[in-house]
Amino acid sequence: MSKKTAIVTGSSSGFGLLCVIELALKGFTVIATMRDSNKATPLLERANENNVADLIYIQPLDVTSAEAIQHFKTILSDYPSVDVLVNNAGFAQGGFSEELSLEDYRQQFETNFFGVIAVTNAVLPFMRARNQGRIINMGSISGRFGFPGLSAYTSSKHALEGYSESLRLELKPFGIDVSIIEPGSYQTNIWSSVDQMEIDADSPYISFMESMLQEVETGKAEHGNPVEVAKLVAQIASQQKTPALRYPIGKGVKKNLLLKTILPWKTIEAVMIKKLKQ
Numbered sequence: 001m002s003k004k005t006a007i008v009t010g011s012s013s014g015f016g017l018l019c020v021i022e023l024a025l026k027g028f029t030v031i032a033t034m035r036d037s038n039k040a041t042p043l044l045e046r047a048n049e050n051n052v053a054d055l056i057y058i059q060p061l062d063v064t065s066a067e068a069i070q071h072f073k074t075i076l077s078d079y080p081s082v083d084v085l086v087n088n089a090g091f092a093q094g095g096f097s098e099e100l101s102l103e104d105y106r107q108q109f110e111t112n113f114f115g116v117i118a119v120t121n122a123v124l125p126f127m128r129a130r131n132q133g134r135i136i137n138m139g140s141i142s143g144r145f146g147f148p149g150l151s152a153y154t155s156s157k158h159a160l161e162g163y164s165e166s167l168r169l170e171l172k173p174f175g176i177d178v179s180i181i182e183p184g185s186y187q188t189n190i191w192s193s194v195d196q197m198e199i200d201a202d203s204p205y206i207s208f209m210e211s212m213l214q215e216v217e218t219g220k221a222e223h224g225n226p227v228e229v230a231k232l233v234a235q236i237a238s239q240q241k242t243p244a245l246r247y248p249i250g251k252g253v254k255k256n257l258l259l260k261t262i263l264p265w266k267t268i269e270a271v272m273i274k275k276l277k278q
Contacts, residue, residue, distance in 0.1 A: 025052055033058075064118075090138065117163065128176070132176065
C-alpha cells in the first residue's frame with residue numbers, strides 16, 4: 001500500500017477498464033470503481049493477463065448516489081494517499097431534443113456531470129491534505145463540437161469543459177492539477193445506446209435519424225483503438241511535468257477543432273447538414 005493510489009470510475013468496460021490496467025502497469029495501486037461489481041470479470045481477466053491483479057482493488061460505486069459516495073469516502077481513509085482521480089463513468093443518451101424528456105436530460109447529467117462533481121468533492125480533501133494530486137476528466141470531442149441526435153450527451157460534456165476549466169484554476173494553489181481528455185470516435189461500447197436508438201415511424205426526425213445513424217455506422221471503420229486513450233491517461237497521471245488542461249485525441253479531432261476555430265459557423269453548419277442529407 002506504499003505505492004501511489006489512483007481511482008478510476010466506470011471501470012467495468014471501455015476506457016475505464018483500460019485506464020485501470022495502464023495505471024497498474026505504471027505501478028499505481030488502482031481503486032477500480034463500478035456501479036455493479038459483478039461486472040468486474042473482464043477487468044480481472046485482463047489484469048491477470050498483464051500480471052497486475054495484485055495492484056487492483058474493485059470497489060462498488062454508483063456516482064449518482066450520495067450514500068454510495070459517502071461510503072466510498074470512508075474507504076479512502078484506508079489508503080496512505082489519493083494521488084490521481086480519473087472521472088470516467090458516463091454514458092451517451094441518443095435522441096432528438098424535442099423527443100427527449102427532461103428526465104432523460106437529468107439522467108444524462110446525473111452521471112456525466114453531477115457524478116463527476118460528487119466524486120471529485122469526495123476526493124479533494126485527501127489531495128489537499130498533501131498539497132498534490134491530479135484529476136483527469138474524461139470528456140469528448142462532443143464537449144467542443146455539437147452533433148444532432150446527441151444534444152443531451154453533448155450538453156453534459158460541454159458542461160464538463162467549463163467545470164474542468166474553473167476547477168483547474170481553483171485547485172492550482174493547492175498543487176492539484178486538472179486535465180480533460182477529449183477523445184474522438186473509439187471502439188468502445190458507450191455508443192451502444194445511440195446505435196440502438198429507436199424512433200417512432202411518424203416522427204418528423206425519422207429521415208434525419210436514418211442519415212445520422214448511417215453516418216455513424218460508416219465512420220466505425222475508422223474508430224481508433226481505445227488503448228491509446230488509456231495510455232494517455234496513464235502518461236498524464238505519472239509524468240513529472242505539469243499536465244496541460246486539454247488533450248484532444250483521435251483521428252481528425254485536432255483538425256475539426258481547428259476548423260471550428262477558423263471557419264464561420266454557417267459554413268460548418270452547411271457542410272454538416274449537406275452530409276446528413278446524402
